[in-house]
Amino acid sequence: MIELPRDLPILERRAVRVVVLDHADRVLLFHTRDPDRPARGTWWELPGGGMDPGETYHDTAVRELREETGIAVTGDQVGAPTWRRRATFLHRQLRHVQDEVVVAVRLDGPGPDVDETDRLDYELEDYFGFRWWPLAEVVASSANFYPGQLPRLITPFLAGEEIDEPFELFS
Template sequence: MTAQEPVRRREAARVLLLDAADRVLLFHGFDPAEPARTWWFTPGGGLEPGEDSRAAALRELAEETGLAGVELGPVVAVDLAEFSYDGERYQQRQCFHLARTVGVGPVDLDSSGSAPDEREQLSEARWWTVAELRRTADQVYPERLVELLELLLRGGVPVEPVRL
C-alpha cells in the first residue's frame, strides 16, 4: 500500500467451521475488479456498529450458510490482513472463531441470507480436509490456514489466540 491510496480499516470476524470429519468449510470467490483472480476463504465478514466478534461471526455464518444455532467456540487466531477488493484498499483486523457442526454437507448450505452482490461473487462452497489444503495450488486465505488447522486438530484450542 502506498501513502497516497486511502485505506479502509475495519474489524472482521471469521469462522473455522469444522464438520464431523474435521473438514473445514471454505468459499471460492473473486474480486469484482479482477474476476480472473480467485481464492478460497473462511465464512465471515465485517463487524457492524456496536457488534462484537462473536455476534458478527454467528450473523455472518447464518447469512452465508443458512446455519443457525451452531456452537461457536473461542477465538483461536487473530490476523491483520491487507488486501485490495473492488478497487479499494483494506486493512482488516480479524479474529477466527472455531466452530463445529455435525451432519452438514455442502448440499445443506444456503447462502440466500447474503447480500446479492456477495452471492454473485461466490462461485462455490466446499468442505476441505487438511491433506487437500496442503496439496492445492489454489490461493487460500488465511495463508497459514493449514498450520492453524493442524495445531487445532492435534493440540486443541490454544490458551491464547495464534497470531497469523
C-alpha cells in the same frame, strides 16, 4: 511495520473469520473471485466478515454464517478467538485493512449445502462455489487461500494454540 500500498481509499475494520467443521472434520470454504480484478484469479476463503457496531465476535460469527451460508448456530457454538491477525486486501474499489479473529464452529452432522438466500449482492457475485474440504486436503493443498496461511495454521489453531499471525498483504 509494513507500508500499505496507496492504491485505493482505505477501509479499516474489525472482522471475524469462521472455520466451520462438520462431523467428519471437513472445512467449509468458498470459491471466491474479485470481478473487478479478474487477473487476481480465484482463491478459497473462510466464511466471515466485518463486525457491525456493538457486535461481539460471537455475534458477528453467528450473523455472518447465517447470511453467507444459511447455517444457523448459536453464540455458544462459537469457539474462542485464539487466532488473531491483521491483513489487507483489495475489494470493490477499496483497500480493506482488517483486524481479524478466527473462530471455530463445529457442526453435529454432515456439512449442508450453502443457502444463498441472505447473501449480499456482492457476495452473490464474488462467491461462485463452495466445498467441504477434508482437513488433511486443506493442510496439503497448494491452492490459494484466505487467510493465506490457512494450510499451515489450521491444525495448530484447531489444537487450541494461540496464534498471533504477522501482517498479511493478500492483495
